[in-house]
Amino acid sequence: xxxxxxxxxxxxxxxxxxxxxxxxxxxxxxxxxxxxxxxxxxxxxxxxxxxxxxxxxxxxxxxxxxxxxxxxxxxxxxxxxxxxxxxxxxxxxxxxxxxxxxxxxxxxxxxxxxxxx
Amino acid sequence: xxxxxxxxxxxxxxxxxxxxxxxxxxxxxxxxxxxxxxxxxxxxxxxxxxxxxxxxxxxxxxxxxxxxxxxxxxxxxxxxxxxxxxxxxxxxxxxxxxxxxxxxxxxxxxxxxxxxxxxxxxxxxxxxxxxxxxxxxxxxxxxxxxxxxxxxxxxxxxxxxxxxxxxxxxxxxxxxxxxxxxxxxxxxxxxxxxxxxxxxxxxxxxxxxxxxxxxxxxxxxxxxxxxxxx
Numbered sequence: 001x002x003x004x005x006x007x008x009x010x011x012x013x014x015x016x017x018x019x020x021x022x023x024x025x026x027x028x029x030x031x032x033x034x035x036x037x038x039x040x041x042x043x044x045x046x047x048x049x050x051x052x053x054x055x056x057x058x059x060x061x062x063x064x065x066x067x068x069x070x071x072x073x074x075x076x077x078x079x080x081x082x083x084x085x086x087x088x089x090x091x092x093x094x095x096x097x098x099x100x101x102x103x104x105x106x107x108x109x110x111x112x113x114x115x116x117x
Numbered sequence: 118x119x120x121x122x123x124x125x126x127x128x129x130x131x132x133x134x135x136x137x138x139x140x141x142x143x144x145x146x147x148x149x150x151x152x153x154x155x156x157x158x159x160x161x162x163x164x165x166x167x168x169x170x171x172x173x174x175x176x177x178x179x180x181x182x183x184x185x186x187x188x189x190x191x192x193x194x195x196x197x198x199x200x201x202x203x204x205x206x207x208x209x210x211x212x213x214x215x216x217x218x219x220x221x222x223x224x225x226x227x228x229x230x231x232x233x234x235x236x237x238x239x240x241x242x243x244x245x246x247x248x249x250x251x252x253x254x255x256x257x258x259x260x261x262x263x264x265x266x267x268x269x270x271x272x273x274x275x276x277x278x279x280x281x282x283x284x285x286x287x288x289x290x291x292x293x294x295x296x297x298x299x300x301x302x303x304x305x306x307x308x309x310x311x312x313x314x315x316x317x318x319x320x321x322x323x324x325x326x327x328x329x330x331x332x333x334x335x336x337x338x339x340x341x342x343x344x345x346x347x
Binding site: 019020021024025028031032035038039042043047058061062064065068069072073075076077078082083085086089090093094097100101104105107108109111112 | 150170174209217220
């Protein structure tokens, strides 16, 4: 065994406390529930015309998606139980991505306004 | 004697002073995370380009509820979101069986690892098959890279062409990732069956492959929202 594998073997002894079978299924039902909420909004409200598909519905969809992403990354990918420095290392580039998304969308919206209005 | 040792000779014991693993994660796992980060950039690049085009051509963009409203073998119209809902469920489910395989690996239970890995592979293959059916359905309707059905007229053609090309490019790239994931899962299953991890004393590889598989699921969560819901 290399040193790295020894570290992991040591962590394994404690890892079972992090993700037990019951916890895995709990996260699964959260994910299922969030997807179900998206479906209820899409088929129950938007499709039947109860609410119009506007910016507010889209924001709700995106928030639910980010929540699902959080559960997958934090629990399934085990990131919640890693060292803080590691989380920060992964988070900083992703925060810059949000900045890029905002910039590109503003640009796309502006060009669109120019073309049609 | 201690008093005579200069400050420079003292052995530092801090987290980043060397000799320890500051992130307390095995090397291969860190590298897998970094690869996934770079892969996240690629997919964000795709999705951001898609989003910018969509905001740019907002008014003539095809309504996804009208494009995706078939369930292969059951109905051709009138069922928006149902088929993709089933696909999403299959992929989330195969993600769950993957975590269960990782958990079984922690307990060094070879039999359970094999069962959960087989279920994960079946889930992935079902998803790919479902996607192939959807692709062929859309292709029969006239959608393809740069091609759209004749029912789109005038200014609508601009939005529909972009929509079609982005759809096949992004779901295609995601499907390629799923294919790679299934291949790697099969390799890992064969390694488990031939007792490689048993001899190595750790089922760590299951965890690394699991990270990749969850990432594929994660990307689908975003693709689902931005192509089918919004």
